[in-house]
Amino acid sequence: MKRLLPLILLLLLITSCGSSKSTSNNTYKKERTSSRTSHKAASNNIIDYARTFRGTRYKYGGTTSRGMDCSGLVYVSFGNENIQMPRVSREMAKRGTKISLSNVAEGDLVFFRTNKNSRNINHVGIVTETNGGGIKFIHSTTSKGVIESSLDERYWKNAFVQARKIL
Template identity: 50%
Template sequence: MFMRYLGPTLILIFLLVSCGPSKKAAVITKPTATKAAIIPSIPKDEMANSIIQYAQTFNGTRYKYGGTTKKGMDCSGLIYTSFKKENIVLPRTSRAMSTQGEWIPLRKAEKGDLVFFKTNKKKNIINHVGLVIETGSTLKFIHASVSKGVVVSSLDERYWNNCFSGVRRVL
């Protein structure tokens, strides 16, 4: 009698175990028609301003590799944390962030866009990210620099201009 139910019971257990939730984090990129219901109905410029305001609360925070708090912050941690506050989950590293959204020309950059840099010319890979906070005659961005912590910098500064790689729009 027991053997009669063993087969169907094992199949049922296998199906229940194999259909568990995925542990992957959701990544929200540029909204599409199918994702529109997931993204809050806050206008893009308001969301950008909210993300920027939150990022600016970390101004002066010391640099800490892997950091995501006021005790210490790295460049991608600042961006990750600021976007997460608005329920937009980005990858955790600057290189992975550089695959999200769409590349846009520098002249079309807007508040809330991400700016990427290659600060190690020997490796020629993206390893730094900042958040555009002001456009116009000069582009200003907030980021966490190794030497100064969380600060606002400008693309007019020779160092950042020479390392500049591109702009991506994720909102």
């Protein structure tokens, strides 16, 4: 049993939050908004809500302040604005419209492949700032929990796969 524990922990670390089981209907619902102002307000609300979880520890499959994974953070933050999202990052990566980094705005999602031995997306974050060409995003990491990071950091730049506009 003692030999199995490190193996189990390694498997959890490798799969990160990308393979948590879906706990909800994967139907995509988006409230229709009539103006750019409404989109901006919704984006701000999503970001503000996500930021309330800063410092929350990482918990595989978690969606509460007691513990949260990356897709859980996106799931509850968009859900707070009545936007239903899939529960798994690789399914989230199929929603909305794929956009280039030059078109990324606050509230968009950025997707990553942190496991170089896999072709699957397994990490997601919410863009919080796009100042001067730099992109910051909030996400939950296995080592630090919910934090904000920069896409300019070498690790995230190398792991980046795509960005998507949901709103």
